[in-house]
Amino acid sequence: MSITESENQQILGRADLNDVEAILSVPIVDPTEVEHIVKDNADAIFTWDYSLSRPALRKLYEKAKTGQWNATTDLPWDKDVDLEAEVSKDLAAMASGLTATHYDGTPAEKWGDKEWTDFAMEQRRWSLSQFMHGEQGALLCTAKITETVPWYDAKLYASTQVVDEARHVEVFARYLDEKLGGGYQINAHLRMLLDDIINDSRWDMTYLGMQVMVEGLALAAFGNMYQFVSEPLLKQLLRYVMSDEARHVAFGVLSLQEVYSQMSDKEIKDRQEFAYEASVRMRDRFMSQEVWERMGVNTRDVIPLVLNDPTRAVFQQMLFSKIVPNCKKLGLLDRNDAWLRRRFEEMGVIQFENEVDTGEEYVKFELGEVYEPLS
Numbered sequence: 162m163s164i165t166e167s168e169n170q171q172i173l174g175r176a177d178l179n180d181v182e183a184i185l186s187v188p189i190v191d192p193t194e195v196e197h198i199v200k201d202n203a204d205a206i207f208t209w210d211y212s213l214s215r216p217a218l219r220k221l222y223e224k225a226k227t228g229q230w231n232a233t234t235d236l237p238w239d240k241d242v243d244l245e246a247e248v249s250k251d252l253a254a255m256a257s258g259l260t261a262t263h264y265d266g267t268p269a270e271k272w273g274d275k276e277w278t279d280f281a282m283e284q285r286r287w288s289l290s291q292f293m294h295g296e297q298g299a300l301l302c303t304a305k306i307t308e309t310v311p312w313y314d315a316k317l318y319a320s321t322q323v324v325d326e327a328r329h330v331e332v333f334a335r336y337l338d339e340k341l342g343g344g345y346q347i348n349a350h351l352r353m354l355l356d357d358i359i360n361d362s363r364w365d366m367t368y369l370g371m372q373v374m375v376e377g378l379a380l381a382a383f384g385n386m387y388q389f390v391s392e393p394l395l396k397q398l399l400r401y402v403m404s405d406e407a408r409h410v411a412f413g414v415l416s417l418q419e420v421y422s423q424m425s426d427k428e429i430k431d432r433q434e435f436a437y438e439a440s441v442r443m444r445d446r447f448m449s450q451e452v453w454e455r456m457g458v459n460t461r462d463v464i465p466l467v468l469n470d471p472t473r474a475v476f477q478q479m480l481f482s483k484i485v486p487n488c489k490k491l492g493l494l495d496r497n498d499a500w501l502r503r504r505f506e507e508m509g510v511i512q513f514e515n516e517v518d519t520g521e522e523y524v525k526f527e528l529g530e531v532y533e534p535l536s
């Protein structure tokens with residue numbers, strides 16, 4: 162085994178990043194499950210230092226107070242959504258995100274327009290469901306950060322994020338229930354990642370896992386969906402959520418910059434490994450096993466093809482367009498002989514390292530600003 166393979170074995174539980182059997186060995190979550198319990202292993206910390214010590218966080222707190230919106234009254238819920246018509250319209254813009262001919266040899270080879278439209282409808286339900294579950298993860302993580310972070314300014318800010326995340330769960334759950342006829346259970350890889358983040362006792366790991374990795378990916382994924390959907394309610398909902406999400410990523414970057422600049426190489430290595438593991442879990446989740454299964458396609462036949470689909474690869478890479486520059490800003494790419502840089506090279510996402518990081522970018526996402534997605 163090479164060093165990389167043995168590190169992968171230890172961090173991911175598999176030597177080969179693309180080991181399909183290992184990826185699929187994580188069982189799909191039982192769709193009838195209604196509760197899932199995770200130990201959060203953390204101390205709640207009081208601080209008696211109420212002084213303004215971190216002006217950048219306090220500025221973010223002020224922004225958060227004026228950036229609040231009301232999901233019930235600010236979005237056009239009264240309109241019906243014809244999902245089939247909407248995805249058919251969007252298909253022209255982005256197809257199903259896959260190269261149809263790439264799936265020859267599986268049942269998808271015989272799919273016509275109807276089946277690809279069905280697939281796109283399921284994919285839409287699945288994606289929004291994962292956003293919803295991820296939002297609940299963010300709600301729990303931010304409540305945890307409010308307790309565990311030792312800084313007063315950060316506790317104030319984190320409390321506003323709890324409200325933001327409640328609103329995000331609310332809008333995705335309502336959209337799925339009222340407009341799409343229901344959603345999917347949480348993806349197995351996403352659940353594993355959220356469990357790991359909540360389980361870790363170190364307060365900065367909650368930030369790194371949630372604010373930098375999960376929310377960094379969400380910001381890119383929402384931006385991508387915002388560009389190709391035309392349905393007005395969904396579009397507006399995404400725009401509103403993104404205005405909050407950009408602040409959340411900024412909260413992670415601004416807080417961790419201070420902590421990571423003082424950490425030893427060994428401590429940083431733990432963080433690099435955690436960032437890598439989170440990246441791989443998120444990549445694994447985007448293979449949407451549950452959708453293929455519902456469409457009657459054997460996941461063992463199709464996942465190797467999904468891994469190598471050239472259309473999907475572009476989408477997959479785009480998901481890391483915020484994570485990589487933010488990791489760079491935190492000093493995680495190049496410490497320990499550029500350990501994380503090498504991992505991101507293997508994943509084919511290092512090209513985003515010089516994109517704008519989200520430490521200041523949130524201002525661009527504020528409601529009232531014209532949002533211009535990355536080209």
Ligand SMILES: [Fe+2]
Pocket residue numbers: 296299325326329406
């Ligand atoms: Fe959120």
Ligand SMILES: [Fe+2]
Pocket residue numbers: 299326376405406409
């Ligand atoms: Fe968030």
